[in-house]
Amino acid sequence: MSKESKDYSKYFDFSGAKVLSEDEHGKRIRINGREINILSEPNHRQEKQRGKQSVEVLYDTELPEEFRRIGAGKHYIVYTYGCQMNEHDSETIKGLLEQMGYQATEDRKQADIILLNTCAIRENAEDKVFGELGHLKHLKIEKPDMLLGVCGCMSQEESVVNRILQKHGFVDLIFGTHNVHRLPHLIQEALFSKEMVVEVWSKEGDIIENLPKKREGLRGWVNIMYGCDKFCTYCIVPYTRGKERSRRPEDVIAEVRELARQGYKEITLLGQNVNAYGKDFEDIEYRFGDLMDAIHKIDIPRVRFTTSHPRDFDDHLIEVLAKGGNLVEHIHLPVQSGSSQVLKKMSRKYTRETYLELAHKIKKAIPNVAFTTDIIVGFPGETDEQFEETLSLVREVGYDAAYTFIYSPREGTPAAVMEDNVPMEVKSERLQRLNAAISEYSRQSNDRLLGATVEVLVEGVSKNNDSMLSGRTRTNKLVHFEGSRDLVGTFVNVQITDTKTWYIKGDMISNPIPASDAV
Known part of the structure; x- marks a missing residue:
C-alpha cells in the first residue's frame, strides 16, 4: 500500500x-x-x-x-x-x-x-x-x-x-x-x-490481454485503448479510467480477425478517446489511421468506432475512412459547445472554427457521411449569445442525431468549482430549443432517404410490433420493415417508404445479402 x-x-x-x-x-x-x-x-x-x-x-x-x-x-x-x-x-x-x-x-x-x-x-x-x-x-x-x-x-x-x-x-x-x-x-x-x-486501484493498471468475454448479439465491442489524457474541465473520466494506454496493434488485429472467423457482422472499436490510439507508443510510429487501414482489409462487414475527439482527427484518418468498404459512413464527433469561449472554459483545445473546418473536410472526403455528436447546455457562465452559437453550429453541420445534456457538475473536476450562474429554467429552455433543432435536421436527413434503397443489418424483432423487424443502415439509422425472424443476423435491402424523426420504414425488396458481399 x-x-x-x-x-x-x-x-x-x-x-x-x-x-x-x-x-x-x-x-x-x-x-x-x-x-x-x-x-x-x-x-x-x-x-x-x-x-x-x-x-x-x-x-x-x-x-x-x-x-x-x-x-x-x-x-x-x-x-x-x-x-x-x-x-x-x-x-x-x-x-x-x-x-x-x-x-x-x-x-x-x-x-x-x-x-x-x-x-x-x-x-x-x-x-x-x-x-x-x-x-x-x-x-x-x-x-x-x-x-x-x-x-x-x-x-x-x-x-x-x-x-x-x-x-x-x-x-x-x-x-x-x-x-x-x-x-x-x-x-x-x-x-x-x-x-x-x-x-479500487487509483493508479493506471496494466493492459491485460486474453481475458474471457461473454459477447451477445451481432456486434462485437473491441477495446483498443484505455483512459484519457484530455482533462476537459467538466469530465470525471480521466480520473476514473486513468491515462491513455493503447493495446498493441497485433493484439487488436488478432481479436478482430477472430471475431470475423466467428461470423460477427459488425464490430465497434472502443476508447475514451479512440483516435488518440498509438500516441503513447514509444517504440513504433503507429496511429489510429494505420489501425483502421489494417482492419479495412479484414473480412468483416462493418467497422465502427467511438468516441473520437476533434483534436486527434487527422488527415490520414480521414483519407483511410474515405476508402469505404467495411469502414462505415458514420462518425460520432462530440462538439460539446458551439462557442469558442465556452470550449476554452471546457479545455477542449479547439475552437468553433477549427471544428467546423474539420467537419467540412470530412464531408468533402466522405460525401454521404452521417454526423452525430454530444452537446452540453448550461455550462457555468454560458450566455444567451454563446448558446445561440451552439444552435448556429448545429444548423451548419446538420447533425443526424445528438446526445444532449444539461451540465451536471462532477465532484473533483475543475468545472465543479466554477460559478454556475445559469438558472435551471434557462438551462431547460435551452435544452428544449437545442433538441428541437436536432430533431429538425434529423428529420430532414431521413426525408432525403425517401424512395432510396438502403442496406440494413437486421438486429431483431421490433420492440413495438412482433410482425416488424428492425435494423440499422451503414450510417446507423434505425429502419423498421416487415419480415420473418429468420432474417435476423443477415443483410437485406430495404426501400424507404416512410420517414420519421428518429427512424425510417420501408419494404424489403430482395433476398438477404450474404455477409461477405455486404460491404
Missing part, C-alpha cells in the same frame, strides 16, 4: 469506525457492525497524477483451477449503466464469472451474485445506482448469502465508496475499473471472509 493511501482519514469519514487490523496488505475496520476489508481505496490525488511509470502488457491470464469451481451450480446477474466501455467491461465480467462456473439468470431471486457496473459521467447515473441498491437491500435481507457488488466508474470516486461504507453496509464487494481482472480473487475473498471487500 502506498504512503499516499495510508492515512484513510484524509479520504473517508470513518467516524464511529473501529480499526481491527492494518498491515501492508490493507486495513480491516468495522462500521455499523459490518467488518470491511479494504485492500486499496480510491484516491483522487493519485488519479490526477500522470506519472512516467511503464504500462505492462500481460498475456498469461489463465484462471487457476481453484477458482473454476467457486460458481458451480450458482447464478449471476450483471446490470450495466453508462457507455459502451462499460458494456465491454461487463462482457469481461460475465466471461470471468462463467469461467468460475456461474450461469447467467434474469431472476433476482435465483441469483447468487449481483454486480452493478456503474457510470459516473452524470449525477443522475449515480442516483439510479443508489436507487437500485435500495431495492436490492430487501433481496439481500431475504437472501443474506447472495453477493452484492458495485464496480465501474462510480467505484473510483472517494465520495461514492464512503457513502456505500456508511449507508449501504449490505454491499459485499467494491472494485474499480483498473482491476476487473481481479474479480475471481475478490469473490473468493468476500465468500471466505464474510466481510465487505474493497479493492
Whole structure:
C-alpha cells in the first residue's frame, strides 16, 4: 500500500469506525457492525497524477483451477449503466464469472451474485445506482448469502465508496475499473471472509490481454485503448479510467480477425478517446489511421468506432475512412459547445472554427457521411449569445442525431468549482430549443432517404410490433420493415417508404445479402 493511501482519514469519514487490523496488505475496520476489508481505496490525488511509470502488457491470464469451481451450480446477474466501455467491461465480467462456473439468470431471486457496473459521467447515473441498491437491500435481507457488488466508474470516486461504507453496509464487494481482472480473487475473498471487500486501484493498471468475454448479439465491442489524457474541465473520466494506454496493434488485429472467423457482422472499436490510439507508443510510429487501414482489409462487414475527439482527427484518418468498404459512413464527433469561449472554459483545445473546418473536410472526403455528436447546455457562465452559437453550429453541420445534456457538475473536476450562474429554467429552455433543432435536421436527413434503397443489418424483432423487424443502415439509422425472424443476423435491402424523426420504414425488396458481399 502506498504512503499516499495510508492515512484513510484524509479520504473517508470513518467516524464511529473501529480499526481491527492494518498491515501492508490493507486495513480491516468495522462500521455499523459490518467488518470491511479494504485492500486499496480510491484516491483522487493519485488519479490526477500522470506519472512516467511503464504500462505492462500481460498475456498469461489463465484462471487457476481453484477458482473454476467457486460458481458451480450458482447464478449471476450483471446490470450495466453508462457507455459502451462499460458494456465491454461487463462482457469481461460475465466471461470471468462463467469461467468460475456461474450461469447467467434474469431472476433476482435465483441469483447468487449481483454486480452493478456503474457510470459516473452524470449525477443522475449515480442516483439510479443508489436507487437500485435500495431495492436490492430487501433481496439481500431475504437472501443474506447472495453477493452484492458495485464496480465501474462510480467505484473510483472517494465520495461514492464512503457513502456505500456508511449507508449501504449490505454491499459485499467494491472494485474499480483498473482491476476487473481481479474479480475471481475478490469473490473468493468476500465468500471466505464474510466481510465487505474493497479493492479500487487509483493508479493506471496494466493492459491485460486474453481475458474471457461473454459477447451477445451481432456486434462485437473491441477495446483498443484505455483512459484519457484530455482533462476537459467538466469530465470525471480521466480520473476514473486513468491515462491513455493503447493495446498493441497485433493484439487488436488478432481479436478482430477472430471475431470475423466467428461470423460477427459488425464490430465497434472502443476508447475514451479512440483516435488518440498509438500516441503513447514509444517504440513504433503507429496511429489510429494505420489501425483502421489494417482492419479495412479484414473480412468483416462493418467497422465502427467511438468516441473520437476533434483534436486527434487527422488527415490520414480521414483519407483511410474515405476508402469505404467495411469502414462505415458514420462518425460520432462530440462538439460539446458551439462557442469558442465556452470550449476554452471546457479545455477542449479547439475552437468553433477549427471544428467546423474539420467537419467540412470530412464531408468533402466522405460525401454521404452521417454526423452525430454530444452537446452540453448550461455550462457555468454560458450566455444567451454563446448558446445561440451552439444552435448556429448545429444548423451548419446538420447533425443526424445528438446526445444532449444539461451540465451536471462532477465532484473533483475543475468545472465543479466554477460559478454556475445559469438558472435551471434557462438551462431547460435551452435544452428544449437545442433538441428541437436536432430533431429538425434529423428529420430532414431521413426525408432525403425517401424512395432510396438502403442496406440494413437486421438486429431483431421490433420492440413495438412482433410482425416488424428492425435494423440499422451503414450510417446507423434505425429502419423498421416487415419480415420473418429468420432474417435476423443477415443483410437485406430495404426501400424507404416512410420517414420519421428518429427512424425510417420501408419494404424489403430482395433476398438477404450474404455477409461477405455486404460491404
